[in-house]
Structures are given as structure tokens and as C-alpha cells.
Amino acid sequence: MDKAKVAEILEEIGTLLDLKGENPFKVRAYHNAARLIGGLQQDLGALVETGQLRELKGIGEALSEKITELWKTDRLKYHDDLKASLPSGLVEMIAIPGFGPKRAQVVHKKLKADSIEKLEAACKDGRIAQLEGFGEKSQENILQGIEQLRRFAGRHHYHKALAAALGILESLREHPAAIRCEYAGSLRRCRETVGDVDFLVSAKEKDAPALIERFVRLPGVISINAKGETKSSVVLDGGIQADLRVVSDAQFPFALAYFTGSKEHNIALRVRALARGLSLNEYGFSKAGKDKDEKGARDTGSVIQCRTEEDIHEAMELDYIPPELREEMGEIEAAEKGKLPKLIEKENLRGTFHCHSTWTDGAETIGSMAVAAQELGLDYLGMADHSKSEFQARGLKDDQIPGYIAETRKLDRKFRKLGLRIFAGIEVDILENGSLDYSDKILAQFDYCIAAVHRGFTMDEMTMTARIVKALANPHVTMLAHPTGRLLLSREAYAVDMRAVIEACAKHGVIIELNSHPWRLDMDWRWWKFAKERGVKCAINPDAHGTPDFQSLAIGVGIARKGWLTRDDVINCLPADKVEAVLKARRK
DNA sequence: GCCGTTTTCGGCCCGACTGTTTTCAGTCG
Incomplete structure (x- = not known):
């Protein structure tokens, strides 16, 4: 197991x-x-x-x-x-929003309802409303919850949630009563997928209702789950749940820390506060051990004033912990010892690899990709079109390779004068037997090769792992593309022992691609942390099939930060002259 | 279930909102 x-x-x-x-x-x-x-x-x-x-x-x-x-x-x-001892339907039932274990127990005991279908039937014929502690409103909410569960099961891609969040954030910031606005939650922590989006606004107490009102009336809000004086919850078009909290400006940093989470990180922080005689909540610090009727931080203000999250961490004798690291995965211990890494920033990226062009399934020519890279301020662009087995993507046949390389070299000479290098790479398929899609003689002509699995996804984990590990042993392989194949929220997936793959990369000096393309975000940040510990380098690649895909580099940086990666761990932080040497290092 | 800079037993993070109550339990984050 x-x-x-x-x-x-x-x-x-x-x-x-x-x-x-x-x-x-x-x-x-x-x-x-x-x-x-x-x-x-x-x-x-x-x-x-x-x-x-x-x-x-x-x-x-x-x-x-x-x-x-x-x-x-x-x-x-x-x-x-x-x-x-329990019907399996009860477990499914508690996935209904607003319906938890206690209520599941009641409907099971009193009405023998042991599935979502039976619960739904009991709502429809009015039996739920008769139960003690339930009522008409509860019955209606359960029906709505069932519908919501069926329509919008699961989580959302980071980029989709981010796009929705930025629009809402802008609308909230425009409101004259808003002092500080931020999104929090797993989105701020840069999780690859996001369950819901949390917003936080600071304002004067009297302005809170107006902000809540603005929020629930935003375009794109399709239903309102809750609406109180300081807190509201809605569902956006597309099924993303969005929550808003309004706090005073003095409370803002505490609330921001609190709602950014993770839950586990918060609990650990509170335990740390208690050890220092302090109780921490979303409003501030108060003295621990106070009587129940004594006023807490919400009413009396924080006993330690903090203007920012940095101040809060300092009060707990910790270095500032960036949101991406707040997963209770050792960050508090590291912050205590002053051992947190200096994480990579978007500005550190000097170039990128793994881009497609009209030579295969890309939408734009190498020339226009180069112009876009230049406009982004990059120093180099690495092309990597598909290999011949990718016939549906018009993968390059052996006899096309000289032409492809020649065009890349020609453009390189042209753009070099303008400050942009262009590298000629290839995304070469790892065939089912672990061999590569071209001969070594052909592979040797490229500046670098990115090996990738694109078919034969159904093989068992051991066979798939052996297939990839065998390919990594080829000295022409510079990088491994989208490494896990566990394309998040997608049906495309293959089973692979990531640990063995990372160890093989460490052994052969293969760089692992952090594929930032929204549909290909695949490797969990915990594996990146492991890869870093094993000394494996990373390349943040957009898998660009057109220039808009370059935007996804920001997502890649977010995931890299979650994996605790620094500039030293990411090869596209290197300047053009140095990166060339790294790409060629294995063949020497 | 776990855990110990006071503890091997008695604690275990904290608050808002909803719907049902008439002081609160359940749910959520």
C-alpha cells in the first residue's frame, strides 16, 4: 500500500x-x-x-x-x-455545504436517510423541516447545497481563481470606504488548486455594511450563502465560492494572517503565542488565560500593536514567513532559527525554455515569440518544439530538423544584437520502452533536450517509473518536462514514483521542469522541497504555445516559492552566458 | 487520538453566521 x-x-x-x-x-x-x-x-x-x-x-x-x-x-x-458500522452515504452527505456530521446523524437516525438521494427526497416531501432543530429554511438550504455540490464539485485551478480574484479586488479597492484590501486563503499561499477565494477589507466600522453590500452585488455573483455585518459568502459564476471579511484597519494584519492560513499553520502560531502568555486571534493579541467574560482583542485592541504581518511574526520572535510557506511544513522552526530561504522573485527570471512555434503546434512564429520575450525583458528564449511521434502536434520529422535549427540560429544572430539570445531545443518524447524519439546523433545537434511522456499513460507505476528513469540516463537529456503527469484536475494522468524520478535526476544532473502552464501544473510543492534537498535544479517553463502563455511564468514562480526554491535552485535565474554552460554540462 | 520548560492526566485554537431557539448548537474557515 x-x-x-x-x-x-x-x-x-x-x-x-x-x-x-x-x-x-x-x-x-x-x-x-x-x-x-x-x-x-x-x-x-x-x-x-x-x-x-x-x-x-x-x-x-x-x-x-x-x-x-x-x-x-x-x-x-x-x-x-x-x-x-455506518452507511457509506453519510460520508458523501457531509460534503453538502452547511451540512455536517451532527445533522447527518440526526437524519440517519430519525428518517433512515443514508444517501444524498434519500436526503433530497426527505427535503422534497417536507420531512426534514419537521425534525427538531431543523426548519423550513434548513430544508431549503440543504436542497440548494445538494445542487451546488452537484454543479460545482471540486477545486479550481489557481489561474482561474486568480483571474476572478483580481477583478473583485479591483472593485473593492475602488470603494471609497475601503482602506486596505487583499485576497487571502490558499490563493495567496499559491496553492496549485484553490477551493474558495477569501477577501479581506479594512474600513471604519460604520462603513462595513456598505462594503458587504458592494460585495454581494458584484457582477458575477450568482448566489449569496451568507451575509452578516462583517462577513459574507457568495458563489461566483463558474462555481468559485468567495468570502469577504471586513475588519478595522488596526485588525487588518491579524485578519490577513488569519485568513491566509493555512489552518494548520495558524494553529501552530497560536500554540506558539500561548507559550508566550498570549492568545492570538484574527483581531490581535490578548493576554492568555483571561476569564470568559473578559474582553478580548476584538473589543480592547491588541495588547501588542502590529501594523503589518511582519510585526506579528516579530512579536512571536520569528522572521517574516512569506504566505507561500505557511503550510506547517517546518517554516515556523526555520523562521525561529533565522533559516528561512530567500525565495525566488518574479524579477529574478532572466529567460525561459520549453516554447512551441508554428513549426509544430504553436500559434506563433519563433520570431514573434522572440519579440514578446524581449518585451517581457527576458535575456533569452529557449525553443522546444515537439518530436516526430507527436504526429497530431505535427512533431518535427528527422528531415525538418536542420531547417528548424537553422532558423533558430539565424534569429539568434539577429536578436543577439538586440540583447536576446535564442536557444534551439527540442521536447523529445520518451517512448514506451524508455528510449527517445530521435537518435543520439540528432539530439546532439540541439542546445538542450527536454524529455517528456505524452502517451502510454495507462502503464503501471513501476513500469512508468522505469521508462522515465531509463530515458533520464541518456546524456543528451537536459530536462524532464511536466514530471508527474498528474495534471491537476485533468483526466490525463499517469502513475509514477516521483521519489525515484527525483533521485534519478539527482544522479544524472537532469533539471526538472516546473511547468507553469495552467493546465499542466503538476508537481506538488512538497516534491519541489524534496528536489531542492536532493540538489536537483529547476527550470520554470511556460510550455508556451503562444505569447499569452508567458503570463503563466508568474504562477510558476509562486509554486517555486512554495517549494522553498531560491535563485540558486532555478536555472532560468542565471544570465544567458552562464545558462548556456549549464545546458551543455551533461554532455561534457 | 496526542502530548509534556507546570503536567503521564487533563488539557487540546478561536470566532462569525445561520437557523433555530429564547440561550444555543451546528457548521465553517
Whole structure:
């Protein structure tokens, strides 16, 4: 059993315990463990065998035994028993917005409703409204929630959420009552996918209702889930949920930190505050241990004044932690010791690789791609059109290669005078047997080669891993394109052991592409952190099929920052003369 | 379930909104 499956089962146990009304802290222990195991970089098998599981913070005796049983026998009796004791439909039910474990328990007990369909039927014939603690309004909301769940299941791509957020942010900033405006949540943390978008505005208390009103009336709002004095929640066209909070300007940095999350990072920060005799919430610091009826930071103001998030971190004796790192993945410990990396900035990018042209399936000529790169202020542009097996993309046949390279060289000479270098590369297919789509003799003519899997996605993980690892051994391979194939939110996907692939890149000195194209965002930031630790370099590539795709470089920088990458880890931060040497290093 | 700079037992982060109540539980983030 792999660790993703172990994590999934632990997560499900947490949910089932929640449904049973178990101790919420026990529930949390399972959810935490699921997150911990799912994000583990070490080999889970090794931890199990050597009995080191218990050294992980959050894994005690009980969880350690259960994980070991899962790993060794592929099953867990505790999980099986738990599952057998509850109808599976209840788990699906609590995905309905506003409908949680307690209410699922009630409808199951009183109405024998054990599926979304039965719950829906009970709403439609009015039985839900009769239940104690429910009413007409609840019944209606459940129906709406079911509809929303069916229409807009799942998460949204970062770029799509960002586009929606920027429009809303602009409208909010235009409001005269708004002092400071920002988006927060997973979008600010640059997660590859985003569940909902959180907005935060600071304003005078009397202006809050007007801002809430502006928010719920924005074009693109298709329904309003909640609307209070300081908080509102809506659904945007396209199904993205957007939340707004209005706070005073003094509260703004605390609220921004709070709503940026992650939840786990926030909890860790609060625990740290408590250890310093402080209680931290979205309004400020207050003295810990106060009586219930004593006023908190919301009413009395923060006992430590903070103008920015930097001030808050300083008050906790931490270096400033950028939003991208706030995942409770070691950032607090690093900030405490002053060991946070100086993350890559968008301005650090000097050029990029992996661009397509009209030679294959790109929309523009190499010349117009070069002009756009120049306008972006880049120092170099790396072309990488498709290889011959990509016949649907008009991949370059052997006899086209001299022409392709000649045109690239000619444009290079022309643009070099204008301050832009153009490199002749190729995106070469990794065939099903792990060999490459061209002979070594042809590959040797390019400045660099990006190896990529484009077909045969259905092979098993071991075979796929062996296929890629074999290709990486070819000394002409400079980079590995879109490495996991786990194209997020897409049906295209293949199973691969990312750990083995990263180790192979480390061994052969292959650079891994951080593919910033919205549809190809694939490698989780935790793997980037691992790649960095293994000394593997990264190239942030737009996989551009036209000049608008260059915009996605900003997304790539965001993911790189999440992976704790610095300028030293990203080869396109190098100037043109140095990068050429890096591209050729393997062949020497 | 986990955990310990006071703890091996008794804690475990904190607040807004909704719908149902008439003081609060459930849900969410």
C-alpha cells in the first residue's frame, strides 16, 4: 500500500469518527495524521520497518500500530469495522455545504436517510423541516447545497481563481470606504488548486455594511450563502465560492494572517503565542488565560500593536514567513532559527525554455515569440518544439530538423544584437520502452533536450517509473518536462514514483521542469522541497504555445516559492552566458 | 487520538453566521 492510500484511509477514519460523534480531538488526530503521512518525503516503508513512525510529531502508539497494520497487510480491521458500522452515504452527505456530521446523524437516525438521494427526497416531501432543530429554511438550504455540490464539485485551478480574484479586488479597492484590501486563503499561499477565494477589507466600522453590500452585488455573483455585518459568502459564476471579511484597519494584519492560513499553520502560531502568555486571534493579541467574560482583542485592541504581518511574526520572535510557506511544513522552526530561504522573485527570471512555434503546434512564429520575450525583458528564449511521434502536434520529422535549427540560429544572430539570445531545443518524447524519439546523433545537434511522456499513460507505476528513469540516463537529456503527469484536475494522468524520478535526476544532473502552464501544473510543492534537498535544479517553463502563455511564468514562480526554491535552485535565474554552460554540462 | 520548560492526566485554537431557539448548537474557515 502506498502512503497516499494510507493517508486516504486515515482521513476517512477521521470523518467516520466525526460522524459517530467521537471526541473531536481524536478526530483531529486522524486528520492530522492523514496530512502528515500524505506529505511525507521519507519512505513510509522504511519508517515502518525501523519503528521510527513514532518519532513523527502527531503519531503516537495507537496511530503507529494502525499505520503499520495498513502498510503490512493492506488492510486495517479498525477501519473495516468502522466502515461497516455506518452507511457509506453519510460520508458523501457531509460534503453538502452547511451540512455536517451532527445533522447527518440526526437524519440517519430519525428518517433512515443514508444517501444524498434519500436526503433530497426527505427535503422534497417536507420531512426534514419537521425534525427538531431543523426548519423550513434548513430544508431549503440543504436542497440548494445538494445542487451546488452537484454543479460545482471540486477545486479550481489557481489561474482561474486568480483571474476572478483580481477583478473583485479591483472593485473593492475602488470603494471609497475601503482602506486596505487583499485576497487571502490558499490563493495567496499559491496553492496549485484553490477551493474558495477569501477577501479581506479594512474600513471604519460604520462603513462595513456598505462594503458587504458592494460585495454581494458584484457582477458575477450568482448566489449569496451568507451575509452578516462583517462577513459574507457568495458563489461566483463558474462555481468559485468567495468570502469577504471586513475588519478595522488596526485588525487588518491579524485578519490577513488569519485568513491566509493555512489552518494548520495558524494553529501552530497560536500554540506558539500561548507559550508566550498570549492568545492570538484574527483581531490581535490578548493576554492568555483571561476569564470568559473578559474582553478580548476584538473589543480592547491588541495588547501588542502590529501594523503589518511582519510585526506579528516579530512579536512571536520569528522572521517574516512569506504566505507561500505557511503550510506547517517546518517554516515556523526555520523562521525561529533565522533559516528561512530567500525565495525566488518574479524579477529574478532572466529567460525561459520549453516554447512551441508554428513549426509544430504553436500559434506563433519563433520570431514573434522572440519579440514578446524581449518585451517581457527576458535575456533569452529557449525553443522546444515537439518530436516526430507527436504526429497530431505535427512533431518535427528527422528531415525538418536542420531547417528548424537553422532558423533558430539565424534569429539568434539577429536578436543577439538586440540583447536576446535564442536557444534551439527540442521536447523529445520518451517512448514506451524508455528510449527517445530521435537518435543520439540528432539530439546532439540541439542546445538542450527536454524529455517528456505524452502517451502510454495507462502503464503501471513501476513500469512508468522505469521508462522515465531509463530515458533520464541518456546524456543528451537536459530536462524532464511536466514530471508527474498528474495534471491537476485533468483526466490525463499517469502513475509514477516521483521519489525515484527525483533521485534519478539527482544522479544524472537532469533539471526538472516546473511547468507553469495552467493546465499542466503538476508537481506538488512538497516534491519541489524534496528536489531542492536532493540538489536537483529547476527550470520554470511556460510550455508556451503562444505569447499569452508567458503570463503563466508568474504562477510558476509562486509554486517555486512554495517549494522553498531560491535563485540558486532555478536555472532560468542565471544570465544567458552562464545558462548556456549549464545546458551543455551533461554532455561534457 | 496526542502530548509534556507546570503536567503521564487533563488539557487540546478561536470566532462569525445561520437557523433555530429564547440561550444555543451546528457548521465553517
